[in-house]
Amino acid sequence: MNEPERRRVGERGQVTIPKNLREAFDISGGDEVEIRKEAGKIVIERPITREDIAAGYRARAKQLRELNEEMGGVSREADEYLGDAPEWE
Numbered sequence: 001m002n003e004p005e006r007r008r009v010g011e012r013g014q015v016t017i018p019k020n021l022r023e024a025f026d027i028s029g030g031d032e033v034e035i036r037k038e039a040g041k042i043v044i045e046r047p048i049t050r051e052d053i054a055a056g057y058r059a060r061a062k063q064l065r066e067l068n069e070e071m072g073g074v075s076r077e078a079d080e081y082l083g084d085a086p087e088w089e
Contacts, residue, residue: 034046
């Protein structure tokens with residue numbers, strides 16, 4: 001578990017995010033962050049961008065294509081092993 005780092009709040013309410021956290025979360029000077037109250041705490045996080053969402057959809061589509069290919073192979077194997085399904089009446 002990470003040890004908390006104490007920071008002093010400046011006269012204008014500013015706090016510096018420690019360098020190790022800025023690097024870990026890829027936050028640079030000029031970047032936007034979201035700040036909100038959550039369960040009695042102050043939460044600071046990078047906003048989700050349209051590119052983040054698009055990348056998530058692309059990754060999911062790739063997973064589904066791979067699953068479809070795998071299941072197609074399984075279906076062919078089952079057909080070869082079991083033969084054609086009987087006609088249902």
